[in-house]
Amino acid sequence: MGGPVAMHSRVTLHFALGPAEGPPLLSTFGEAPETLVIGNGVLPPGLEQALLGREPGAAEALLRPPQHAFGPWEAGKTHWLERAGFGPEVAPGAVVAFDLPAGEQTSGTVVALQPGRVQVDFNHPLAGQPVLFRFEILDTEP
Numbered sequence: 001m002g003g004p005v006a007m008h009s010r011v012t013l014h015f016a017l018g019p020a021e022g023p024p025l026l027s028t029f030g031e032a033p034e035t036l037v038i039g040n041g042v043l044p045p046g047l048e049q050a051l052l053g054r055e056p057g058a059a060e061a062l063l064r065p066p067q068h069a070f071g072p073w074e075a076g077k078t079h080w081l082e083r084a085g086f087g088p089e090v091a092p093g094a095v096v097a098f099d100l101p102a103g104e105q106t107s108g109t110v111v112a113l114q115p116g117r118v119q120v121d122f123n124h125p126l127a128g129q130p131v132l133f134r135f136e137i138l139d140t141e142p
Contacts, residue, residue, distance in 0.1 A: 002140030005051045009038050010141040013051075016134040017126065020063055024132070025125060033138055044070055047133055059136040066128050073128030078111065078121045086110075086118050096120065 005011055012035045018024030028034050036042040038051065046068030054060075066072055086096070094110045108120035 002056060002142065004053050004055050005038060005137065005140055006142075007039050007052070008142075011036055011038060011051065011137060012139040014136045014138070015043075016132075017047075018132050019126065020130045020132050024134070027134075029134075029136075044068075047131075050133060051135065051137070054137055056137050056139050059134075061132060061134040064131045064133050066130065069131035069133070070124040070127045073123050077123045078119060080114075080117045080119050083113075083116050083118055090118060095125075 002009070012033050014028045014033050016024040016027035016029055018026070034042075038048050046064060049068070050062055050064065090096070090110055090113070092110050092112060095107050096110060097105050097107050100106055106122065108122040109125060110118055111121045112119035
């Protein structure tokens with residue numbers, strides 16, 4: 001086992017992220033743990049900060065405010081797109097993947113339908129709200 005979590009540490013952990021109330025949106029508990037490098041952007045910086053200084057074996061549940069999780073919800077990240085780019089089964093609440101010009105992917109949540117167009121919210125689903133961050137650190141490496 002390694003020492004305390006520091007910037008650029010390689011950390012193997014279980015974690016769960018979700019709203020303050022209700023089930024998590026993402027959880028590795030009961031599945032394979034995640035291995036990440038602190039500072040590489042897998043987790044938002046405010047969530048990474050919560051891990052700093054913690055030792056293997058540490059387990060905690062923290063309620064993080066929006067500014068220390070996925071940031072504020074931004075109206076400018078909601079866009080109307082042409083309906084032709086969506087399948088016939090698209091409905092509000094659906095999460096849709098989009099290819100970006102650089103070859104990466106992003107996702108958005110369908111929030112409204114109108115004839116000929118679909119409104120998609122590209123904010124993270126947890127943006128603008130407190131996030132319950134549960135973690136158990138299994139191992140660390142410098």
